[in-house]
Amino acid sequence: MGAPARQQLLEYVPLASVWTGEDAELLEKLLSFYPRKRPQRILDATVNGGRFWRGSKRPVIGMDIEPAHRPAVVGDNTKMPFRAVFFDVVIYDPPHIPNQGRDKTKDFNTRFGLGLRSPKEKGYTFAHTYPPFVEEAYRVLKPEGILLCKITDYIHDHRYQWAHVDFVQAASAVGFRPCDCIIKIRKGPIIDPKWKVAHHTRRQHCYWLVFRKSEKCE
Ligand SMILES: C[S@@+](CC[C@H](N)C(=O)[O-])C[C@H]1O[C@@H](n2cnc3c(N)ncnc32)[C@H](O)[C@@H]1O
Known part of the structure; x- marks a missing residue:
């Protein structure tokens, strides 16, 4: 084994495909x-309250469409106010579980942007927002740049909504290479109190998907 390979092995820390801790960690x-070099420019395209960056010293630009969250950049991630080939990493944690109604016991709506609505002609899902986002993410990322997406499947309109499949398809269509998938397990499922009996399993996990703006993953 040559010296560079030996050095790489010494520095290597394996990463498991199942995660039970916090997102920030x-x-x-x-x-x-994943990045081949230490990232200099990171965009969080759905920063909300910035929970992902608690305790982090990373150089992050936080963007959100909702000014009330006081992001560094108020903007729409489907029409980003950044030049092409600018970022090393883009992070995306889109709203999920559309049309939650007005249950005042849930502050999820304001905290996580879950109060957004999706019309009938869009199938009551947010899948239609993925293609314009991934197109922009691809444009602003440098070659070999990384897109990290936290995404949750859910039951809506009496159907299983395959959000992670929709997202992989949308990202692949604009040229991203889907490279990895980490399953994040929650302590318990998010349950809508309205549904006492569920005919699907209660969702207790989500995915962190890893994409590279590249022909190859490794
Ligand atoms: C699930 S939350 C993100 C939570 C965040 N990762 C955290 O842990 O604090 C989704 C966020 O996306 C924002 N959002 C929704 N549509 C957007 C768009 N088109 N452009 C930018 N931000 C958007 C919402 O305002 C909301 O704050």
Whole structure:
């Protein structure tokens, strides 16, 4: 074994495909694991309250469409106010579970942008927002840049909504290479109190998907 390979082996920290901890801790691991060089410019395209960056010293630009969250950039991630080939990493944690109604016991709506609605002609899902986002993410990323997406499947309109499949398809269609998938397990499922009896399993996990703007993953 040559000296560079030996050095690489000494520095190597494996990453498991199942995660039970906090997002911020996982994200730090992902940012150390996937980029080929230490990322200089990171965009969080759905920053909300910035929970992903608690305790982080990473140079992050936080963007959100909702000014009330006081992001560094108020903007729409389907029409990003950035030049092409600018970022090393883009992070995306889109709203999920559309049309939650007005249950005042849930502050999820304001905290996580879950109060957004999706019309009938869009199938009551947010899948239609993925293609314009991934097109922009691809444009602003440098070659070999990384897109990290936290995404949750859910039951809506009496159907299983395959959000992670929709997202992989949308990202692949604009040229991203889908490279990895980490399953994040929650302590318990998010349950809408309205549904006492569910005919699907209660969702207790989500995915962190890893894409590269490249022909190859490794
Ligand atoms: C699930 S939350 C993100 C939570 C965040 N990762 C955290 O842990 O604090 C989704 C966020 O996306 C924002 N959002 C929704 N549509 C957007 C768009 N088109 N452009 C930018 N931000 C958007 C919402 O305002 C909301 O704050």
